[in-house]
Every structure is written in structure tokens, then in C-alpha cells.
Amino acid sequence: MxxxxxxxxxxxxxxxxxxxxxxxxxxxxxxxxxxxxxxxxxxxxxxxxxxxxxxxxxxxSMTDYDVLHAARWVGWDNYVELFQDPKVALSLGNTVLYTVLEVPAHVLVSLALALLLARAGRSSGFFRTVFFLPKMTPAVAVGALFLLVFNGQDGLVNRALALVGIDGPAWTTDPAWVKPGLVLMSLWTVGASVVIFLAALRAVPSDLLEAATLDGAGPWQRTLRVTLPLISPSIFFVTVVTTIASFQTFTESYTAFFGASSSAYGNDAALFYVIYLFQQGFEYLHMGFASAMAWVLFLVILAVTIVQIRVSRRLVHYEAGDA
Incomplete structure (x- = not known):
């Protein structure tokens, strides 16, 4: 009703x-x-x-599984074995060192290129495309190119160094230079970060830069005291993403040093964590052990990311939050 x-x-x-x-x-x-x-x-x-x-x-990760037979429960044995395996410590150490070298280099180079593009005017569109195109190169091709460009005898890099009187190192065989060489090669694909930084730079209010100029600030002072604080969220984003990607680096190094056609270049200095994980899982069929390695890597990346987020609270400037 x-x-x-x-x-x-x-x-x-x-x-x-x-x-x-x-x-x-x-x-x-x-x-x-x-x-x-x-x-x-x-x-x-x-x-x-x-x-x-x-x-x-x-x-x-709690089983003994080789794909060919049924999984057998072993509890925490894989994790115990993982921490006793010296190659796990070696590969994780290589990965951490590579990340420490690669992340700052990636951020600095991509930021420098973005600052140059911001001053390029009408031609910035052309150079933005040029910088981004290497990102489209297959990672396997980059790994093969590494052996050619960084060859210690007649590689392009050592030939260029010889022109200025520098005797280049053995990038592919000297353990001390393998990771720096891979870091330099990774800079080939900074194009995506360049585009992110360029977008952030164009969002910086011009009136703030003009006010800083009127106050007598030079180009370096404007960059350090105005531009960088305002684009710090983009810098933080690129840093976190690059850190996660560096911890998972695999294709280029595996192609160059551990692929079927690169066995002669095998080098423990290039044995990264994900490469050893891949070997355990798909070459030796230790799927349980490889799964345990994957979860340890997840926890390591999670811990590093949490630290970065905590540190960013003091260094990253969010304009909207301060209004």
C-alpha cells in the first residue's frame, strides 16, 4: 500500500x-x-x-619439483639450501653492485638529456624520437651488440678510447669491468625516462623560473633550487622503477655471457640473481629451489622499495600537498 x-x-x-x-x-x-x-x-x-x-x-618453494615427477613436500629445506649456496650470495652481490652503479647513471644521464631537450625548441620532437627509438631494440640484440661494441681487442669503445691515447680494458673478460660495461650498455635505453623527465620539466611553472632570474639566480641555481625540487616526484618514480628493473636484469647479460653461442664468455662477474634463478629452474629443473629464490628476490625488492619510499618523504616535493 x-x-x-x-x-x-x-x-x-x-x-x-x-x-x-x-x-x-x-x-x-x-x-x-x-x-x-x-x-x-x-x-x-x-x-x-x-x-x-x-x-x-x-x-x-616448499617442494622438491623437477617438472618430470610429482612435487614432494620438503618444507623450508629450499630456503635453507638457498642461504647455504655460495652462488646465490655471489649472484645477489653482483645484482646489488650492478643496481648501485646502474640506477644513478640511468637517472643522471636521462635527466641531463631531458634538460638539453627542454632547451632544444622546435627540434625537441625529433630528438625525443631519436632518444626513445633504442628502447624499442630487442634486449637480445642489445646483448649481442655488447660483445661487438665492448670487445677488448677491436671493439668500438676501445677504438674510440685509443684515439685519445687510452688503452681500453677487457670489458667482456675482466671481472672488474664486466658490470661497468653492462651499465654503460644499459644507458642505450634511457629514452623512456627522458620522455618522463621532459614532460615533468615542461610542467614547471615559468613564473617561478622568471622570479628566480629576477632574484639573481643563474642557470645552475635555477636548476638546483627550482627545477629539481619541482620534478622530484618524477625523479623518485624513475628511481624506483629503475631499481626494480635492475634487480631483475637478465636478458642482455644472459645473451652476452651465458647464451648457447656465448659460452666462451661465461663469467661469474656477470652471474646475476635472475640468471642463476633461470638456470636452477629451466636448465637444472630445480623448480622448487628456483621458486624459493624468486620469493627471496621479491622480499629484497620490497625492502629496498620501502626504504626508498621512507627516504622520499624528506626529499620529494609535492606542490599540491604543500598548498
Whole structure:
């Protein structure tokens, strides 16, 4: 039975709920249903190809599994063996050192190129494309190119150094120079970070730069005291993403030093953590051990990222948050 009341009293139905509110709730349910239908392919893909493999790897890390036979539960034995394996410590140390060298170099070079592009005017579009194109190069090709460019005998880098009277090192065989060579080679693909920094630089308010100029600040002072603080969120983002990628470096080094055609160049200085994980899982079929290594790597990256986030609270400037 429907009741109609005058004045400020709303019309109600038998359930006691005003029709307007009922209509709003129905519309919201329809919108929610439509939204879920639209994003259902992503949800299904996430559950099948991301969440399920993560849970499966957690279970496999507690088993002895070689793909050919049924998994056998061993508990924490894989983790105990992992911390006793000297090559795990070697590969993790190589990865940490590579990350310490690669991340600052990547950020500084990409930021310097972005600062130059910001002054290039109309030609910046052309150079932005030129800098980004190497990012499209297959990583396997970059690994093969490394052996040619950094060859200790007649590589392009050592030939260039010889022109200025410098005797270049054996980049591919000397353990002390393998990781610096790989870091230099990784700078080939800084184009994506250059584009990010360039977008951040163009978002810097020009009136602040003009005010700094009127106050007598030179180009370096404007860059250090105005530009860098305002683009610090972009710097932080690139630093975190590059750190995560560096901890997972694999293709270039594996192609150059551990591939089928590169066995002669095998070098423990290039044995990174993910390479050893791949060898354990897909060459030796120690899937349980490899899964345990993957979870340790996840925890290491998580810890490093948390530290970076905590440090960023003092160094990163968010203009909106300060308003």
C-alpha cells in the first residue's frame, strides 16, 4: 500500500523506502554491474595469469619439483639450501653492485638529456624520437651488440678510447669491468625516462623560473633550487622503477655471457640473481629451489622499495600537498 504525505514528508512505498532513493540504488547497482562486466577480462587475466602463478610459486618453494615427477613436500629445506649456496650470495652481490652503479647513471644521464631537450625548441620532437627509438631494440640484440661494441681487442669503445691515447680494458673478460660495461650498455635505453623527465620539466611553472632570474639566480641555481625540487616526484618514480628493473636484469647479460653461442664468455662477474634463478629452474629443473629464490628476490625488492619510499618523504616535493 502506497502512502502520500504532504509537506516535507516524502512519498514511501510498502517497504518504507522513498522511490527516489530506490531508483538511485538501482542505478548504482546497474552501473556497478556494467563496470564489472567491462573490467572482467582484466580480472580474469589477473586471477589466472598473475595471482594463481604467485600462489603456485609459493607452494612450489616448499617442494622438491623437477617438472618430470610429482612435487614432494620438503618444507623450508629450499630456503635453507638457498642461504647455504655460495652462488646465490655471489649472484645477489653482483645484482646489488650492478643496481648501485646502474640506477644513478640511468637517472643522471636521462635527466641531463631531458634538460638539453627542454632547451632544444622546435627540434625537441625529433630528438625525443631519436632518444626513445633504442628502447624499442630487442634486449637480445642489445646483448649481442655488447660483445661487438665492448670487445677488448677491436671493439668500438676501445677504438674510440685509443684515439685519445687510452688503452681500453677487457670489458667482456675482466671481472672488474664486466658490470661497468653492462651499465654503460644499459644507458642505450634511457629514452623512456627522458620522455618522463621532459614532460615533468615542461610542467614547471615559468613564473617561478622568471622570479628566480629576477632574484639573481643563474642557470645552475635555477636548476638546483627550482627545477629539481619541482620534478622530484618524477625523479623518485624513475628511481624506483629503475631499481626494480635492475634487480631483475637478465636478458642482455644472459645473451652476452651465458647464451648457447656465448659460452666462451661465461663469467661469474656477470652471474646475476635472475640468471642463476633461470638456470636452477629451466636448465637444472630445480623448480622448487628456483621458486624459493624468486620469493627471496621479491622480499629484497620490497625492502629496498620501502626504504626508498621512507627516504622520499624528506626529499620529494609535492606542490599540491604543500598548498
Amino acid at each position: 502506497t502512502t502520500i504525505r504532504t509537506g516535507r514528508r516524502a512519498r514511501t512505498d510498502q517497504s518504507g523506502t522513498p522511490p527516489l532513493r530506490t531508483g538511485v540504488r538501482r542505478r548504482r547497482r546497474r552501473e556497478a554491474t556494467s563496470a564489472l562486466l567491462f573490467i572482467s577480462p582484466w580480472i580474469i587475466g589477473f586471477l589466472v595469469f598473475t595471482l594463481w602463478p604467485i600462489l603456485q610459486s609459493a607452494w612450489l
